[in-house]
Structure formats: C-alpha cells, structure tokens
Amino acid sequence: xxxxxxxxxxxxxxxxxxxxxxxxxxxxxxxDDTATDAPTAERLYIEAISADPTSMNxxxxxxxxxxxxxxxxxxxLVEVTDSYEILPGLAESxxxxxxxxxxxxxxxxxxxxxxxxxFTVDDVIFNFEEIMPLQTFGKALxxxxxxxxxxxxxxxxxxxNSQYGPFLEALSQQAITPKHIYEGTDYVxxxxxxxxxxxxxxxxxxxxxxxxVVLVKNPDWWGGDVQVDxxxxxxxxxxxxxxxxxxxGELDSAxxxxxxxxQVTANxxxxxxxxxxxxxxxxxxxxxxxxxxxxxDVRALIFAAIDxxxxxxxALSGIGEAANSFFPxxxxxxxxxxxxxxxxxxxxxxxxxxxxxxAGYPVQSDGWRFSLDxxxxxxxxxxxxxxxxxxxxLADVGINVNLVGTAEPVWMEEVxxxxxxxxxxxxxxxxxxxxxxxxxxxxxxxxxxxxxxxSGISDAELDAAAQGALSTLDRDERATYFxxxxxxxxxxxxxxxxxxxxxxxxxxxxxxxxxxxxxDGQTNNPPWATMSWIGG
Numbered sequence: 001x002x003x004x005x006x007x008x009x010x011x012x013x014x015x016x017x018x019x020x021x022x023x024x025x026x027x028x029x030x031x032d033d034t035a036t037d038a039p040t041a042e043r044l045y046i047e048a049i050s051a052d053p054t055s056m057n058x059x060x061x062x063x064x065x066x067x068x069x070x071x072x073x074x075x076x077l078v079e080v081t082d083s084y085e086i087l088p089g090l091a092e093s094x095x096x097x098x099x100x101x102x103x104x105x106x107x108x109x110x111x112x113x114x115x116x117x118x119f120t121v122d123d124v125i126f127n128f129e130e131i132m133p134l135q136t137f138g139k140a141l142x143x144x145x146x147x148x149x150x151x152x153x154x155x156x157x158x159x160x161n162s163q164y165g166p167f168l169e170a171l172s173q174q175a176i177t178p179k180h181i182y183e184g185t186d187y188v189x190x191x192x193x194x195x196x197x198x199x200x201x202x203x204x205x206x207x208x209x210x211x212x213v214v215l216v217k218n219p220d221w222w223g224g225d226v227q228v229d230x231x232x233x234x235x236x237x238x239x240x241x242x243x244x245x246x247x248x249g250e251l252d253s254a255x256x257x258x259x260x261x262x263q264v265t266a267n268x269x270x271x272x273x274x275x276x277x278x279x280x281x282x283x284x285x286x287x288x289x290x291x292x293x294x295x296x297d298v299r300a301l302i303f304a305a306i307d308x309x310x311x312x313x314x315a316l317s318g319i320g321e322a323a324n325s326f327f328p329x330x331x332x333x334x335x336x337x338x339x340x341x342x343x344x345x346x347x348x349x350x351x352x353x354x355x356x357x358x359a360g361y362p363v364q365s366d367g368w369r370f371s372l373d374x375x376x377x378x379x380x381x382x383x384x385x386x387x388x389x390x391x392x393x394l395a396d397v398g399i400n401v402n403l404v405g406t407a408e409p410v411w412m413e414e415v416x417x418x419x420x421x422x423x424x425x426x427x428x429x430x431x432x433x434x435x436x437x438x439x440x441x442x443x444x445x446x447x448x449x450x451x452x453x454x455s456g457i458s459d460a461e462l463d464a465a466a467q468g469a470l471s472t473l474d475r476d477e478r479a480t481y482f483x484x485x486x487x488x489x490x491x492x493x494x495x496x497x498x499x500x501x502x503x504x505x506x507x508x509x510x511x512x513x514x515x516x517x518x519x520d521g522q523t524n525n526p527p528w529a530t531m532s533w534i535g536g
Contacts, residue, residue, distance in 0.1 A: 041535060042229045042230055043227060043228055043229040043230075043533040044228075044229065044230050044231075044232065045228045045230070045231040045232070045252050045253075045513065045526070045531075046231075046232045046233075046234065046250065046251050046252050046253075047231065047232075047233050047251065047252060047253040047254060047526075048233070048234055048235075048236040048242045048245060048246075048251050048253070048254035048255075049065055049068070049213070049233045049234070049235055049236070050065070050235075050236065050237055050239075050242070050255065051065065051235065051237055052209050052210060052235055053065045053066060053069060053194070053207070053213065054066070055193045055194060056069035056070060056073065056193060056194055056195075056196045056204070056207075056213075057070055057074065057175060057177060057192070057193040057196055058070035058071075058074075058135070058173070058175050059131050059132070059134060059135045059138070059174065059175055059177060059187075060134065060135075060187065060188050060193055061193075062136075062451075064277075064524060067173075067524050068524055068525070069196065069204075069213070069215075070175040070196070071175070071200065071522060071523075071524055071525040072200050072201060072202040072215060072231075072525060072526075072528070073114075073196045073197075073198040073200045073202055073203065073204055073215065074175035074176060074177065074196055074198035074199070074200055075089060075090055075175070075176055075198050075199040075200040076089045076090065076171070076172055076173070076174060076175060076176060076522075077089050077090045077091040077105065077124070077171055077174065077176060078091055078094070078168055078171050078172050079172055079521070079522035079523075080168075080169060080172035080173075080432050080522065080523060081519075081520060081521065081522065081523060082275040082276055082277060082278060082279075082330070082519060082523050083275075083330070084169070084330070084331075084432070084433075086168045086169070086172065087521075087522065088108075089108075089172075089522075090107065090108050090111065090119065090124075090176055090199060090222075091105045091106065091107055091108065092106045092107070092108050093105070093106045094106070094168075096473065100160070100163040100472075100473045101159065101160045101161075101162075101163065102157065102158070102159055102160070103157070103158045103160065103167070104155060104156075104157050104158075105124070105155065105156045105157075105158075106154055106155060107120075107121050107124060107154050107155065107156060108222055109153075109154055110222070111199050111222045112199070112220060113178050113180075113181075113197055113198065113199055114197045114198060114199070114203045114204070114218060115178075115181075115197050117178065117180055119178075119199050120153065121150040121153060121154070121155070121156050122150070122179055123176065123177075123178060123179045124150075124156050124176070125148050125150060125156065126179040126182075126183065127174065127176050127177060127179075128142060128145065128148050128156075128158070129142075129148065130182070130183075130187070131174075131177050131182070131187060132174050134187060134188070135173075135174060137166075137170040137173050137174070137432075137436050138170065138173075138174050140164070140170065140470070141164060141167060141170040141171065141174075144160050144161055144162050144163075144164040144167075145158050145159070145160055145161070146159045146160060146161045147159045162471060163471060163472050163473045164470060164471075164473075165433075165435055165469055165470045165471065165472055165473060165478050166432070166433035166435045166436055166470070167473065169432035169433035169436060170432065170433070170436060172432055172522075173431075173432055173436070175198075176198070176199065177192075177196075177198075178192075178197055178198070181197055194207060195207065199221075199222070200218065200221070201217075201218050201221045201223060201226045201528040201529065202215040202216065202217065202218060202226070202228070202231055202528065203215060203216050203217070203218045205230075209235075210235055211234070211235060212232055212233055212234045212235060213232075213233040213235075214230065214231070214232050214233070215230070215231040215233075216229065216230050216231075217229050217230070221528075221529075223528075223529055224529035225529060226528045226529060227528060227529060227530070227531050227532060227533060228526075228528055228531070234251075236254070239256065239257045239260070239381065240260075242254045242255070242256060243256050243257070243260045243263065246264070246270060246507060246509060247263060247267060247270070249269065249509060249511060249536075251509060252508060252509050252512060252513055252516060253506050253507070253508045253509070253516070253526070254506070254507055255504055255505070255506060255507070256272075256507045257381050257382065257503075258315075258316045258317045258319050258382050258385075258501065258503030258504065259317055259381070259382070259385065261317055261319055261503060261507075262317065264507050269509055269510055269511045270507055270508070270509055270510070271507065271508055271510055271517050272319070272502070272503075272505060272506075272507050273502070273505045273506050273507070273508060273517060273519055274502050274505070274519070275502075275505070275519035275520075276505065276506060276519035276523060276524070277429070277502075277505055277506070277523055277524050278330075278429045278430050278431055278432065278437070278523060279328040279330045279331075279429070279430050279500055279502070280427055280428065280429050280430070280500070280501060280502070280504055280505075281323065281328065281427070281428060281429075281430065281497035281498075281499065281500050281501070282311060282315075282316070282382065282383060282386045282425065282426075282427050282497065282498045282499045282501065283425065283426060283427075283428060283441065283495065283496065283497045283498065284303070284306070284390070284423055284424070284425050284495070284496060284498060285415075285423070285424040285425075285426075285441070285453070285454050285455050285494065285495045286299045286302070286303075286422070286423060286455055286493075286494050286495075287419060287421050287422055287423070287424070287454070287455060287456060288455050288456040288457050288494055289419050289456040290372075290422055292361065292370045292372070292422070293372075293422065295359065296491065296492050296493060296494075297355070297359060298356070298359050298361070299492075299493045299494060300345060300493045301352050301355045301356055301359070301397075302394065302397075302399065303345050303493050303496060304345035304346060304347055304348070304352055305347065305349070305352050305393055305394055305396065305397045305399070306347075306389075306390050306393045306394065306498060307347060307389060307392075307393045308322035308323060308341070308498045308499060309322045310389045310392075310393065311386045311389045311390070311498045311499045312499040312501070314385070314389055315382060315385035315386040315388065315389050315499075316382060316385070316386070316499055316501045316503050317503065319501050319502060319503035320499050320500050320501030320502060320503060321499065321500055321501075322498070322499055323341060323496070323497035323498055323499055323500055324340060324341045324342055325339050325340070325341065325486070326339065326438060326442075326485075326486045326489055326490075326496065326497065327430070327434060327438060327482070327486070328430060328497075328500045329500075330430070331430060331434060333475060333479055334434050334478070334479050334482040334483075335482075335486070336482070336483040336486040336487055337483075338483070338487055339486045339487060339490050341496070344490055345493075349396055349397060352397050353397050353398065356369055356397060356398070356399075363398045367398070368398055368399065368400040369397075369398040369399055370399060370400070371399070371400040371401070371402060371422075372394075372399060372400070372401055372402070372422025372423055373401075373402045373404050373420070373421050373422050373423075374387050374390060374391065374401050374402065374403050374404065374421070374422065374423040374424075374425060375404045375405075375406065375411055375414055375415055375420075375421040375423070375424050375425070376403070376404070376405050376406075376411065376424070376425045376426065377405070377406070377407070377408045377411045377426065378405035378406055378407065379407070379408065380426070380427050382427060382501070382503060382504060383425050383426060383427050384403070384405050386425060386498060386499070387401075387403050387405075387425055388403065390423065390425070390498075391403060401422075401423070404421075411424075412450040412451070415450075415454045416448045416449070416450045416454050417448065419448075419454075419456065421454075424454055426451075427504065428441070428451075432523075434469065434482055435466070435469050435470050435478075439466045439469070439485070440452045440453065441453050441495045442462060442466065442485060442489050442495055443462065443463050443466045444457075444458035444459070444463050445458075446458065453494075453495065455494035455495060456494075457492055457494040459488055459492060461484070461488050462484070462485050462488040462489065462492075465481045465482070465484035465485045465488070466481070466485055468481035468484075469481035469482055469485070511534065511536055512533070512534050512535065512536040513531045513532065513533060513534060514531065514532040514533075514534055515527060515530050515531045515532055516531045518530060518531070
C-alpha cells in the first residue's frame with residue numbers, strides 16, 4: 001500500500017476540519033459579529049483526483065482531469081449529456097440555416113467572468129478564431145468556418161464552407177477562455193491555464209502541487225444558485241488510498257478501481273454512477289506490420305479467440321458488458337445492423353486452431369505457434385487485468401502473450417514511434433460523437449499520431465466513409481457512413497473493443513450530498529446547482 005496514505009487521508013480530513021472552523025464566519029471569511037443564530041457549516045465537496053493537473057484548461061491539455069476543472073470553472077457554449085442531448089450553455093439558443101451553412105447563436109447576456117469583466121460576443125469570436133483551432137476537436141470544427149460576425153451584442157453568426165457533422169458535439173467540448181486574459185499572450189503557456197478565470201459555477205482559488213486544488217462558489221453563476229461553497233480536490237495517486245478514503249467517508253467522489261467495486265457495493269453509502277460520462281471501452285489494436293499479423297484472416301482468428309465475456313467478468317468485475325459491435329448501445333443510432341461479433345468472430349477453439357494451422361502457424365516444439373508482446377499503460381490497472389485475460393485466452397490456441405506494462409510516454413513511443421508491439425490495449429472513451437472518438441482508432445494514420453490508429457492499416461473505403469460522416473449534419477446519412485466504417489473494420493479487424501464498462505466512472509458518497517448521483521446534466525461535471533447539502 002502506498003506510503004502516501006496517511007498524508008492524503010489527513011489532507012481530506014484537514015480540509016473538512018478547516019471548513020467546519022469557518023462555520024462561525026461570514027462568507028468573506030471574517031467573523032460575523034452580528035450573527036445571533038447558530039452558525040451554518042460551510043457546504044464542502046471533496047473529490048480525489050489521481051494526479052496533479054498539467055493544465056486546468058482542456059483546450060491545451062487532454063484527459064479527464066483538465067476536462068473536470070475546465071467544465072467546472074470555464075464553461076462552454078453548449079453542453080452535452082451522456083445520452084447525447086445538447087443543452088444550452090453560454091449560448092442560450094442556436095439555429096441552423098436550411099442548407100446547414102449558417103449557424104446563428106444567441107449569446108447569454110449579463111454573464112461576467114470570475115474577475116468581474118463582462119462576457120461578450122468578442123470573447124466568443126476570439127475563441128472561435130484563436131483558441132479552438134488549437135484543440136483537437138476544435139481544429140476540425142473551425143476549419144469548416146469561412147467567417148464569423150457579431151451583428152449585435154447578443155448574436156454571433158458563423159458562415160461555414162461546408163457542413164460539419166458533429167458540430168454541436170465538438171462545440172460541447174470547447175472550454176471558453178477570456179479574451180482579456182489570453183489576447184497577446186502565448187496561449188499554451190499562459191499562467192491562467194493553471195489558475196483559470198471562467199464563467200462557470202466554480203471559481204479557482206488555489207493549487208498546491210502534490211497536495212490539492214481548491215475551488216470556491218461563483219455567487220453570480222448564470223446557471224443558478226451553486227450549492228457548494230468550497231470544493232477541495234486532494235491529489236491521491238494511489239487507488240487504494242482513494243478507496244480507503246471513500247470507505248472512511250472522507251471523500252464525496254473519486255474514481256475507484258473496478259476490482260475494488262465489491263467494497264463499494266457492500267457499503268450502503270457509496271454508489272458507482274452508471275452515467276455522467278461517456279461510455280468507455282477496453283480495446284485492442286493489432287500491429288499489421290508484424291508478419292504474424294499482416295493477414296486479416298489471422299487477425300480475425302486471434303480476435304475470435306479472445307474471451308470478451310471473461311474480460312468483462314474477470315478483469316472488470318462484471319461491471320459492463322462484452323462488446324458485440326464497434327459502437328456501444330449508447331450510440332445505437334450509428335451501429336451497423338450487419339456487424340455482430342458473436343456471429344462474425346465465434347470463439348470456436350477447434351475452428352480457430354484449425355484456421356491457424358491452415359494459415360501456416362502450426363504449434364512448434366516449444367508448445368507455441370508464435371509470441372506477441374501486448375503493451376498497455378501500467379497505470380490503467382483494469383487494462384492490465386484485461387491483458388491477463390487476453391493472455392489466457394490466446395494460450396488456448398497456442399499463442400504466447402508477453403504482457404508489457406509501462407508508463408504512458410513509453411507506451412506511446414513503443415506503439416506509435418517504434419511499432420514495437422503485437423497487441424496494444426487501452427481504455428478510451430467513445431467521446432461526444434463517433435467522429436470525435438471511435439473514428440480516430442480506425443482511420444488512416446500515416447504520421448503515426450499517438451492515441452489514434454496505430455495498426456499500420458490504411459483503408460481508402462473506410463477513410464471515405466469517415467469523411468462522409470463529417471460532411472453532413474443529417475443523422476441518417478451519417479449513420480449510413482458509420483455502417484460502412486464498421487463493416488470495413490470488421491473485414492480488416494485491426495482494432496476492436498473487447499468490453500464496454502462504467503467501472504471507471506465516478507463513485508460517490510451519498511451521506512453528505514443528496515442528488516450527487518444525478519447524471520442528467522453536462523458530462524464530467526457534478527450537479528452543482530441541484531445537489532443538496534445534507535451535512536455531516
């Protein structure tokens with residue numbers, strides 16, 4: 001167990017104690033000499049994070065931690081739920097012209113930045129022109145824009161050079177930054193990235209590396225009365241420490257390892273959320289540059305041999321379901337009806353063994369047909385556990401698997417720069433739209449950009465379908481393109497999900513906050529205005 005446990009637990013306990021010590025103080029932190037009633041305890045929310053944030057502005061850093069702070073502090077023009085409903089944000093409304101090439105936004109009035117400066121249409125234009133092109137999804141979105149204008153103080157009009165299929169979904173992932181803080185600076189290194197000024201429900205107060213981040217209530221949030229006075233995010237890198245702190249009632253929220261969720265289930269105060277974030281999948285990518293994996297027929301036999309149900313039950317503690325398609329059921333509108341992993345890749349060990357024999361890979365004198373290195377990021381313990389199941393599954397058909405868990409930078413170098421792997425496994429989110437998430441693992445990647453398709457496979461038909469899905473706002477047309485993508489990916493089988501799981505969703509403690517388990521709002525953001533303080 002990590003030696004950091006006493007310190008981390010102490011941080012959470014000390015934060016709660018400090019909040020109670022402030023009970024007799026006015027909101028500004030000064031003694032309230034006029035108070036005659038019993039003091040009201042500060043409404044404190046404590047959520048563990050797994051590492052120091054490299055940035056709190058998700059425009060310049062990837063991953064769930066920057067998004068968590070970005071959505072809480074900065075805000076977005078539109079929001080998206082885990083069921084893909086688009087909600088108003090800093091934009092009260094929007095309208096597409098019949099040809100989909102003009103988009104008119106009505107910008108929320110009376111909103112101020114946390115430093116008191118007014119939020120205006122100039123901020124919106126600045127973000128479209130300067131900030132969004134620097135973010136992965138924003139770059140593709142803004143490349144489809146011809147011009148931006150603000151005919152009045154509450155309206156922004158975009159003229160597009162083409163329709164962009166996931167326009168609103170991509171926009172929902174763009175944190176809006178203040179022009180008066182960023183203009184004329186190096187955006188990526190601006191100090192505000194680690195001390196953000198936004199329009200969101202929470203305001204940045206402090207960041208102590210290795211210890212905690214503290215946010216405080218925005219008393220003037222446009223979205224309503226924020227119920228949390230102060231949010232403290234202790235840095236707990238060790239998953240066991242987070243679990244113990246949750247079980248001890250010292251945290252309101254944290255991400256707990258799926259293998260430890262049995263302790264959550266046994267605790268009536270704790271609950272693993274089944275939503276609030278996009279669906280996540282444990283996926284495999286095969287390296288087609290290896291002689292043993294250059295044949296789609298051999299890759300199909302290997303994929304069929306992997307026991308996806310065992311991955312779900314053994315590696316993920318039964319939290320989720322075995323993948324039977326390239327898209328989860330939450331994206332049912334885009335699933336191909338002609339792709340069915342159970343039928344397309346049956347785990348018939350006799351047939352698989354015969355197929356490998358026929359492909360020229362008989363079992364050798366050492367008892368193996370050949371060996372493959374399976375690379376994964378060691379910090380993702382659920383992926384490592386899934387790798388153990390893959391190793392066991394492929395041993396059933398005479399394929400030896402060497403598990404190689406490393407730090408993320410090493411994994412990226414070996415997979416994308418050196419192509420030094422047989423199978424690569426990762427946990428990834430399906431994101432706000434198939435074009436923004438799943439597609440990147442399928443389309444050609446000649447430059448070997450990390451955290452995309454590392455298989456070495458490039459298919460013109462699949463790429464054309466992916467581009468088609470980007471080129472239209474019509475959902476039915478987009479679905480047809482996605483069907484083609486999935487059918488080609490099935491035929492080539494170089495990337496596929498093994499299991500869909502919510503085992504890495506947030507676990508919450510329901511004793512101090514009612515409605516903390518609500519998941520019908522913006523993804524990756526607590527229900528700041530609707531959670532209700534119980535106390536404790």
